[in-house]
Amino acid sequence: MTIALALEQLLNGIQLGVMLFLMAAGLTLIFGVMGLINLAHGSLYMVGAFACATVAAWTGSFWIGLVASLIAAAAAGAIVELVVIRRLYDRDHLDQVLATFALILMFSEGTRWLFGSFPLYLDIPPLLQGAVALPGGTEYPLYRLAIIAAGALVAFGLYMLISRTRLGMRIRAGESDREMIGALGVDIRTLYTVVFALGAALAGFAGAMVGAIQSVQVGMGEPVLILAFVVIVIGGIGSIKGALLGALLVGVTDTMGRFLLPKLMLLFVPPAQAGMIGGAIASMLIYIVMAVILAVKPRGLFPPAHA
Amino acid sequence: MLLTRENLVNLILALGLLAVPLAANALGQPFYITLATRVAILALAATGLNLALGVGGLVSFGHAAFFGIGGYAAGILAAHNFSGDPLFFGFSGTNQMWIIWIVAVAMAGLVGLVIGAISLRTSGVYFIMITLAFAQMVYYFAVSWPAYGGEDGLSILVRNQFPGVMTMVPLNYFLICYVILLLGIALFAVIRASRFGAALQAARQNEVRVATVGIQPYRIRLTAFVISAALTGLAGALFADLNRFVSPSMLSWHMSGELIVLIILGGTGRLFGPLAGAALYVAFEYALGGLTERWQFFLGLILLLVVLFARGGLLGVLAGKARHG
Structure with missing residues (x-):
């Protein structure tokens, strides 16, 4: 094991964390403002990836595909909000879980209907192909660094949006008192649709970015969705800051765990079993971390003050 | 027991489930016996979950763990044997x-105890997640x-034995599962009607009041969660023997979702809701699967419509509103 290899894995972890943040930010925003638990968020991630792959194949440009993914995911989110989600705000969590579970079935099967069962492929844009030399002598793919940068940029943009703009002010007001901002004349129904579409666009963006390093296929959103849930539970549901720290914690823990634990196990057990035991523990590691955090702080690391 | 509308519907459901495989057996259609066995086992698993979810208001989105x-x-026991x-x-x-069965109940109960002990410190959406x-x-x-097979799963080469019964005969295996289902439903009814059940329902309706009269909601809930997990675990063992195969898909979150779906389709907290x-x-799955390859899409659509517009599920339609809820 070398330092360079560890650095590479650390960067992979951060990259995973940044993507998780894009998912988790939408989820936590939607929960914070509307009190809604949305399982179909992973489907919007998938919509983004499919839109990007299709449009990129059609026009030959990844960048047009990326814009298309934002539009497609935001549009899908807005439509779903207007038709279905809107009716769920004053229902209990059980109804929300079920209705959005039903939406997953429809989105997954619908996508398979439109695009077939074979995965689509999305090429990394020429501008971002190639690798960058890391200190220590190894090379790291430029595209993954670009993902980290894009994620950081979006995180900053989101922060500015929420803390510095009128829309952000309304979102924050919606988080602390829904009835009051309605009474003050804010069109709350439109605000909800906008927040939902914003969350959807973030998920679609993440899907498109990740689509270029994995295959674009039905069901790709589900593992990410569950990780994003772990992130917002760790961070405190409704907290964007919690989502950011939680996402980085989960991303790095998961990646480094898979890398280090099998090696760590070598100190205790023979090599044949070390890989097996280390791998098994590593695949459960983030859930163990989550259980420990919730056992100590049942409302996550940064619980919203008012809830 | 009074012959109310709900009891009548329940009786028809129970006899109907028995009649289908008997008729299928007489007509030489073993496929329908397997289908009915699936219904019985899934109903048992959902009855387990119904205790936590329907009676106790604990929306567990992880019961696939116990099922698996x-x-x-x-x-594993069969493979080693x-x-x-x-x-x-x-x-x-x-x-x-x-x-x-004893091992399955004990293991599921034990894991349920650990998961419940940590999870029940949280509530609401945190508990779900x-x-x-x-x-x-x-x-x-x-x-x-x-x-034990990892991703590929584990086959049970010969269905396990029960003294005095040829378990490989589909009808026999159905009857075993049917009897266990009825016992499970009876257990559910006894628990719900007991002092413990009253406390559990009270804890769902108003936690503070329960605590004020000197009952710890946490302990009540944990007990209910463990019993719930054990029942679902028993159903998992039956399911493995039905398919003669276990794989991680029994543990997947889709399975947890499906179990909740069964309860909601039937009617939350109702005695025969899970069976309905x-x-x-299973009828949807079979009928839609015969009509279109895209049955999951329509299943999703039906489910969505039920959640949005038909609260109370099938029993809500057939037997009227639950008298206590």
């Missing part, structure tokens, strides 16, 4: 169903642990 643990208990490799202390598995996460933890463990829901679900 029950399944793996059956699979077949190969003769000792499992521990020279004990090399068994092919006796009743031992397998933490139970989901624990189930995923078990799922990934099963996928990445190669000793399971029958409806």
Whole structure:
């Protein structure tokens, strides 16, 4: 094991964390403002990836595909909000879980209907192909660094949006008192649709970015969705800051765990079993971390003050 | 027992589930017997969940963990019995169903105790997500642990034995599952009507009041969660023997979702809700699957419509509103 290899894995972890943040930010925003638990968020991630792959194949440009993914995911989110989600705000969590579970079935099967069962492929844009030399002598793919940068940029943009703009002010007001901002004349129904579409666009963006390093296929959103849930539970549901720290914690823990634990196990057990035991523990590691955090702080690391 | 509308519907459901495989057997259609067995087992699993979810208001999104643990208990014991490799202390598995059931109930209950003890510290949406996460933890463990098939799952070469019964005969196996289902439903009814059940329902309706009269909601809920997990684990063992196969898919979060779906389709908290829901679900699956390859899409659509517009589920339609809820 070398330092360079560890650095590479650390960067992979951060990259995973940044993507998780894009998912988790939408989820936590939607929960914070509307009190809604949305399982179909992973489907919007998938919509983004499919839109990007299709449009990129059609026009030959990844960048047009990326814009298309934002539009497609935001549009899908807005439509779903207007038709279905809107009716769920004053229902209990059980109804929300079920209705959005039903939406997953429809989105997954619908996508398979439109695009077939074979995965689509999305090429990394020429501008971002190639690798960058890391200190220590190894090379790291430029595209993954670009993902980290894009994620950081979006995180900053989101922060500015929420803390510095009128829309952000309304979102924050919606988080602390829904009835009051309605009474003050804010069109709350439109605000909800906008927040939902914003969350959807973030998920679609993440899907498109990740689509270029994995295959674009039905069901790709589900593992990410569950990780994003772990992130917002760790961070405190409704907290964007919690989502950011939680996402980085989960991303790095998961990646480094898979890398280090099998090696760590070598100190205790023979090599044949070390890989097996280390791998098994590593695949459960983030859930163990989550259980420990919730056992100590049942409302996550940064619980919203008012809830 | 009074002959209310609900009791009548329940009786028809129970007899209907018995009549289908008997008729199928007479007509020489074993496929329908298997379908009915599936209904009975899924209904048992959902009855377990209904205790936590319907009566206790604990929305567990992780009951697939218990279902799968029950399944793996059956699979692992049978595999060791077949190969003769000792499992521990020279004990090399068994092919006796009743031992397998005890182990499945104990293991699921034990894991339920651990998961419940941590998860019940939270509530609401946190509880939903933490139970989901624990189930995923078990799922990934099963996928990445190669000793029992990992991702590929584990086959049970010969269905396990029950004294005096030829379990490979489909109708016989159905009857075993049917009797256990009825016992499970009876247990549910007894618990719900007991002082413990009253406390559990009270804790769902108003936690503070329950605490004020000197009952700790946490303990009540934990007990209910463990019993719930154990029942679902028992159903998992039956399910493994029905398919003669266990795989991580029994542990997947889709399974947890399906179990909740069964309860909602049938009617939350109702005694025969899980059976009504399971029958409806398997019938949908079968009928839609025959009509279109895209049946999951329409299943999703139907489910969505039920959640949005038909609250109370099938029993709500057939037997009227629940009298206490």
